[in-house]
Amino acid sequence: MSAPAPRSTVRHYVSRVAFVVVVVLVAAFFALPLTWLVTAPFDASPTLTVEWPQWTLANFRSLAENPYALRSIGNSLVLGLGTIAVVVTLGALAAYALSRVRIPGRDGLLYALLLLSSVVTGTAAMVPLFQLMVQVGLINTQTGVVLAMSGGLLPTVVFILKDFMDSIPKSYEESARLYGARPGQILRHVVVPIARPGLAFVSVWVLVQVWGNFLLPFILLRSPESQPAAVIMYTFYTESGQADLSLISAFSLVFSVPVIAIYFLVNRRYGFRFHGGIKS
């Protein structure tokens, strides 16, 4: 496929231009819907159209006066971080164990759980989950919501993490063991550092799932003081279902910023990188 030099230069030039155009188009595709999120909240009278705002912070002021709005962000954080703690810890252990222990039909089992999780996170499992929480006495508690969400998210997390765990060479652990490291130490000093990009990734993924979940917290929690932002957002509609754009636009931004910020924090600290080439 080696072409003569001049033609290759032209082709190289053309392909660079095409590359830039495509990258710009892709960026525009993702950016376009997001522009409303950064203009409307600051507009004195937000509409659905993206336009240069008549700058004001009045929308945020009325949001701050709403008795539930800001507190709900805190509730979302509690639910999100709680679920991350449960799911990532248990998921990492389970994924590591599954990756190292040879159980017949292991992958099948994991996939079966993954399928079941799709049922449990759907509308139809609402009644069983609710009844279960009543029976175990966790109704109207944030713990209950965290556990219910964790159950639905764990299989996916184990599934994703197992891929990362599988890519850790056994030789690393073996040499650590030769130096007398205990399993806990191997986990902490060998496995976790290597799987860190994976852990960071599933943390963000779990946060995104919890952050947007409406149905579970809504049915499992009674008092509006403990409801997360995903539920409170739906209250900004009038009797006839009209959206209150000034509240919704400001709240959308406030609602989105923490999860974006956490993503950046996690990404900057842990990154989605592997260190060095892993030989398989």
Added chain:
Amino acid sequence: MRRTTWGAVAGAAAATLVLAACTGGDPEEPADASEAAEGPVTLTIVTNAISGGKNAAEADWIADWLIPEFESAMEAEGRDVTVVFEAQGVDDEDYKTKIALDLQAGGGADIIGMDGIWVGEFAEAGYIAPLSEVGGSAVDEWDGWEQIPDAVQNALSFDGERYGIPQGADGRVLFYNKTLFAQAGLDEDWEPTSWDEVLDAARALKEIEGVIPIQLNAGTAMGEATTMQGVLPMLVGTGAQVWDEDGWLGGTEELGQVLDLYRTIYVDEGLGDPVLQQEAAGRDTSFAQFAAGEIGILLEGDYFWRSVINPAEGVGTAPMADRDEVVGYTRIPAREPGTGVNGQDFVSMSGGTGRVLNPGSENPELAWELLAFMNSAEAFESRVAGTVSITPRDDVNATVLEGDPMLTYISEEVLPLSSYRPGLAAYPEVSLALQDATASVVAGDPVEDVLAAYTDAVAGIVGDENVNDG
């Protein structure tokens, strides 16, 4: 029976797994109040209203007036009562699901707000019970009943028994834009007496560039709004009801007339915008367009006047500064004079929300006291002080509606003619079938085919034997 079986299974499985996991810790007791009646008592209220959001006026009233007033009234009697308000404020279907789950599990607030049309299905499920069974003899002795007209009480009744107290009454009328009417050469004091006269006005309005002559709710995207502000007001104008002694409405001649009207408006003559009624936010848009003077005639309830186009600061969601001058309202005519239900010339539909007592309440009699307190004349006077609406009580209406010609009109001219939906469990599904039927007609399907499909759908819901094919 089922509840206990499931409970036992769940409990056993839970216990096993919790033990296996050694996660330990006692599960917290459910947060229900369980103090004896003697000591301090907590009552809870749940309604689909939340401060700063949906139905905020009601939520604020509960928090700022009802709770302090009731607590201090109780204190005056030497009782220590705390009232907790569990504000919700979400989509009605989601709210309904939540309270059903709570009631099914034997929990839930002592006083529960609900839409009148849910009463039947909740009662059949055994989630709620007649008021007098729950609240004791004080219920029938309440002096408030004689102030609430029977028709209004019926909104929260099922099988001839009162399950709750309605919290308001509403009626539906045709709203029209007088400026557009003048432009089209129509009389600004409009009182159509038949569908044809409505269509004639719409045809005249069609001559004006950029104006949708008439918008009659249709399709599934608008949900119950299609049924309540579309199909049913037209249906009662043909003399039929969605349910009567003979069973559920089938693909009858009367429904055919209603669907023909839809076809005339949306398909044959292009008097309405068929895209608008398919949009997910179509109803909002119809409000905004009416407020902007782009819709000539719109069938809506009185809250459209009170809460949507109300020019008062912060009340209307699509305020019209010149509402009182520009917007006219008139009763919905029957298809032809005298063809409406009970031989009426004009018709309307009413619905209503209200509040019921939880049969599982720890303090049912006290809960009734609170409910009666919520529905006292004094309570309604304070409730409607900010934004006037029609209360269920005649004595309160007599004073608060004075000086509000629109609501007086609804109360005096429209409510007496109004029909109500059947509070039966199958209603929501039949309603959906009606919405589907309008959607198909607007999409251009022939009316006969739609009628046949509708008949099948209803038969599938309630069984062949319960369909009235007329």
Added chain:
Amino acid sequence: MAPALALIGLFLIFPALWTVYLGMTDYRLTGLAAADPTVVGLENYTSILGDPGFWRSLRLTLVFVLASGVLGQTLLGFSIAWALRRLSGPVKSVVETLVLAAWVVPSSVGAFLWLALLDRRAGTLNALLGTEGTAWLIEHPMAGIVVFNIWVGTAFSMLLFSSALNGVPPSQMESARMAGATAWQQLRDVVLPNIRAHILTNTLLITLWTFNTFTPYLLTAGGPNDESAILPVYIYRTAIPGGQLGMGAAISLIMLLINLVIALASMRVGRERRRRS
């Protein structure tokens, strides 16, 4: 391991089995059937399979999964990861940030952003294209939710593949380049064999997620006239506004079986490829 199993057992397997049981009853949330549900065996399944609405919904779902998940998210995600793999600096971080922002924005917010963008009267897209009055979600509901779902979900594939591409041994890439392989040849001969497991993971997860996503409901509510009523919307409509929870549970199980078939098929394809190479 044990706590994970317990959690999965209690909050996953148990409610899932309960749902399967519900699928064999005429259970409803309200009404007579709520007070006294009866086991109807496979009746729910026969009536679902006899409902043309179900088949239509299934067809729409398959189109949706194929177009937005398998083709859209995977290909776009991989292309972005591939294109950005050797870039650094502002271009890379801007593109990555935008793609990720679409993914992390809460679904209700994301849906609202698209409603605003595509609005018939005040939508920004109509203003940009000069197509005032085009009701995109009414005229092209499926295309609308497909594009929306690509926008939401591409980040996952992008992240997964850029992690995977970073894991491709640079030495292999280097030797391929030294041997004069084109980008396409490098991709085919070095990269794809190295990231096969990730491709399988990606396909399985994306398929499953796309099958089960309810967010398009926020955009079109399944309309107009059910033209975008994918299965999760069909289940929601049956279970909540329709009140037939037993029926809804039965559809969930059917959906699970369809997912199982897809998974088995894609695992087989993956395994055969591995054997061949």
